Amino acid sequence: MADSRKVLRQQIRRQRRALSATEQKRHANQLCRRLKHQLWFRCARNIALYLPNDGEISPEPLIRLCWQLGKAVYLPVLHPIHHNRLWFLPYKPGSPMRLNSYGISEPKLLRTPKTPAWALDLIFLPLVAFDTRGRRLGMGGGYYDRTFSFKLQSKGIRGPKLIGLAHELQKVDCLATESWDVPLAGIATEAGIYRFSC
Template sequence: MDQEKAALRQTLRQRRSALTISYRREASLSIMQRACLGKLLRRGQRVAVYVSMASEISTWPLILKALQAGCQVFLPVVPRRGRGMHFVRYDHTSRWARDHYGIPFPVHEETCRPQDLDVAFVPLLGFDGRLARLGQGGGYYDTTFRFRRLRQKWRKPRLIGLAYDCQQVTQLPVAPWDLQLDEIVTETRHLRVSQVI
């Protein structure tokens, strides 16, 4: 399974990188609009969004729209040891720092536990029609939100993947610890777990 996932990651990175910059820009705006239409950004909610890197969907339109909608926005911080991330508030008072991977994160006194988030937008390399997710392979999101797998009844946060349409595959190889998403928003669709056959 590991070799299959590694090969898929390479293919999907190439597929995503082949998209033009202008297409990526338009797709990011479309995804932000779909998130608004889907009522994913509500005043007062604690919303986690990641800072996009390389050819990922740009999350800045979504971050700015969430702030404008009155959401409390939190961004993840990757730990030096372990895989459990914590989330730091992002607002007009935040300063910026970089983690050991070079990923920017806000410096703010207010933090939020993953269990206390209402919505978490998560990055991915690939997804399938069952809303299974293929991440970068580090296991940070799988570890951070593993408590979702242990619950008998569904509770927050809603886990929403952001992706381009070209990142969908027929079926992903799935391990028991892999994160299962509730929704995926692409530039043309908004898929929900209730719509999965």
């Protein structure tokens, strides 16, 4: 199964990287238009997003919209001590940035207060592939699953709503799940929003 997941990752990553800059921009703007009217987006005050990498759909128009609406924006930062976990740091225009070990831009670890994952209202996270039952295939590092594992506990903290972002071309027929996979409340693409009960 690990081999099939690896092959699928490679295939989908190639497809999204093959999108032209014009297609990427159009998808990002369409995604933003779809999300900005959602009540759960309008009500959220503390929102984590990401900066796109490797052909991921860009939430940058959504980040700008959040700033315009006075929402607090956070970006994931690789935890310096706990392997494969994330911190969330505030992100504003002009925030000092650095490249992490994957070459992805993230806020610098200054004396900025770190926001615990459970304290955020809404998390928009990237993914490699998804199916219409809400199963997500990530890059394989397990960062989001480990960071939000508290949501799997029966008496755990409810925490933020998790919404995956992807290009529609990343949709596949069926994905297998693992016991550690944290379920998503929804997945949004340029073509529509898939909602799941979790």
